[in-house]
Amino acid sequence: MHKLILLLLILATRVNLQAQYPGYSVVADLSKFKTEFSTAAQKTTAIKSDFIQEKNLSMLSEKIISKGKFWFKNESRVRMEYSQPFQYLMIINKDKVFVKDGQKENKISTKSNKLFQQINKIMIDCMQGTTLSNPDFKTRVFENKTTSMVELSPVTKGLKDLFRSINVIIDKKDFTLTSIDMLELSGDNTHIRFTNKELNATIPDALFIIK
Amino acid sequence: MLLSRMRYLLLSSCVFILFACSTAYKQMPSASGNLNGLQKFKPVFKVALYNTQVDIMGNHFSGLLLIKKMPDNTIRMVFSNEIGFKFFDFEFSTDGAFKVYSVIKQMNKKSVLKTLRKDFELILMDRMDSSKVSVHINNGLLYYIFPNGNGYSHYITDSTGKDLVRMERASKKKTVVEAIMKNYINGIPDTIGISHKTFDFTIGLKRIER
Numbered sequence: 001m002h003k004l005i006l007l008l009l010i011l012a013t014r015v016n017l018q019a020q021y022p023g024y025s026v027v028a029d030l031s032k033f034k035t036e037f038s039t040a041a042q043k044t045t046a047i048k049s050d051f052i053q054e055k056n057l058s059m060l061s062e063k064i065i066s067k068g069k070f071w072f073k074n075e076s077r078v079r080m081e082y083s084q085p086f087q088y089l090m091i092i093n094k095d096k097v098f099v100k101d102g103q104k105e106n107k108i109s110t111k112s113n114k115l116f117q118q119i120n121k122i123m124i125d126c127m128q129g130t131t132l133s134n135p136d137f138k139t140r141v142f143e144n145k146t147t148s149m150v151e152l153s154p155v156t157k158g159l160k161d162l163f164r165s166i167n168v169i170i171d172k173k174d175f176t177l178t179s180i181d182m183l184e185l186s187g188d189n190t191h192i193r194f195t196n197k198e199l200n201a202t203i204p205d206a207l208f209i210i211k
Numbered sequence: 212m213l214l215s216r217m218r219y220l221l222l223s224s225c226v227f228i229l230f231a232c233s234t235a236y237k238q239m240p241s242a243s244g245n246l247n248g249l250q251k252f253k254p255v256f257k258v259a260l261y262n263t264q265v266d267i268m269g270n271h272f273s274g275l276l277l278i279k280k281m282p283d284n285t286i287r288m289v290f291s292n293e294i295g296f297k298f299f300d301f302e303f304s305t306d307g308a309f310k311v312y313s314v315i316k317q318m319n320k321k322s323v324l325k326t327l328r329k330d331f332e333l334i335l336m337d338r339m340d341s342s343k344v345s346v347h348i349n350n351g352l353l354y355y356i357f358p359n360g361n362g363y364s365h366y367i368t369d370s371t372g373k374d375l376v377r378m379e380r381a382s383k384k385k386t387v388v389e390a391i392m393k394n395y396i397n398g399i400p401d402t403i404g405i406s407h408k409t410f411d412f413t414i415g416l417k418r419i420e421r
Contacts, residue, residue: 055295059312060279060287064260065421080294085419086262086275088293101273101293102264161316162296182295186313190295 024142024149033141033148034132040175041130047072047176048201049194051080058187070194076124077208091208092124098210107210122152122166122180131168146172161185174199236347236354236365236381244346244353246339248372253336255398256280261416263290268411274298276416286335287312301328305337330405330414333364333380333390352376362387385409 027033048071055064068082075094082088089100097108125131132139136159137152150168154160167181179193258279265272274292281287285304291297300312309328311319318324332338339357347354348370355366365379365386380388386408394401396418403416 053295055291057277057289059300060277060281060289062258062277062279064275064277064291066293082293085260085421086293088273090294099273102262104264104271104273106271184297186297186300188297192295 021142021149021151023144025144027141027143027148030141033143037132037148037170037175038130044174044176044199045074046200046203047197048203049197052193052195053082054191054193056189056191058189071203071207073203073205073208078124079207091210093208093210096210137166143172147178148172236349236356236363239347239349239354242346242348242353244344244355245372246341246344246355249339249355249366249368250336252366252368252375252392252395253339254334254392254395254400256286257399259399260419260421261403262419264413264415264417266411266413266415275419288331299327301331303328303331303335303337307332307338329380330388330390333378333388334392334403334405336366336378338364339366 049069051068051070053066053068055066057063066082066086067084068080068088070081071077071079076092077094078090078092080090087102089098091098099106099108121134121136122131125134131150131152132141134152136154136156138155139153140151142149142151148170150170152166152168154163154165162184164183164185167183169178169181170176171178176197176199177194179191181192182190184190256278258277261276261278263274263276265274272292274290277287277289277291279287279289281302285302287300287302289297289300297313297315299314299318301314302310302312304310309332311324314324338359339355343358345356347356351370353368353370353372355368357364357366359380362383363379363381365381367376367379368374369376375392378390378392379386380390388405388407390403390405392400392403399418401418403414405414407413
């Protein structure tokens, strides 16, 4: 009888997880995934790509779609340049963030801004393959045929108020980032998809300079 | 830090409003206006996205403001930054009701919400009670004055009523907020500006074509 209950519980948990993310199942060998992800990320010193960002406002049945270009270079440097339908530039260089909207420029130190520091860390971790060791989140890993999905559930107070989870989709071929989905408590989400990826492209350091 | 300073200043301005005592524009000569003509400046939001610039106390930030008229005729305003992080989600009803669906903790202060609510109500032009309006003229401009709580809403047009020159939120003695709406396309203003007079706080909206 106990064995039957246990079996039913295992089945129920598995069905529940699969229902949460249709087409995905839990990664059985997590340590193997961690090693492969980390090893592949270490070989990737630079990434250049396009991106499409979709902000879904569920209760308003509205989507805000924006597009731009993305650059990553080791260590800890990211540049996101939105070009449609608005102009916006964000550069992350280690613990500094620079933003330019229209004609205005703004420098932010992530040391003095906890939230920026946490978001900054997610971005960099995704690129460097260290996502699974971020102490701000509880992580679970799922997979389908072509991708792995790292589900990051916030455990720290600031992030818990903002996000239900942040799901990072990784291409199984090269372990590079395919998309990030930021799920809010309200049911809204922001999905950023990376396309036309060039791994280890030559990217000038000048792109990340914060004056 | 920034929001606590804003809160302090908002409270200070509220105290000032409470102790002020007569209207500035009521000294002006009365005039006959055209309320129906004023209605044409009321924005007809179906759905509009605005590039948003906010400057407060020497600090600057930007984002996107989505304004949408819902099937029940309420207006929803959602403000997020460019990378999708949502700051607030408000609902305005035509009967004057206001609902906060979500707001980040740092902005969730009574004084901040009250200020934003009043600023946006001014530009939505929903609270224009024709039975309480008084119209005045000064320097070739028509002033439509509507009592609004402890203060007033002013809608100021040229003498012909063709152009909306500016809008104001005022105490009994002093203008507290000035706002403009310009370049209407199909009933939706392309440019909206809100500027506080009692402390350094401006909001600039420029419509984005999608």
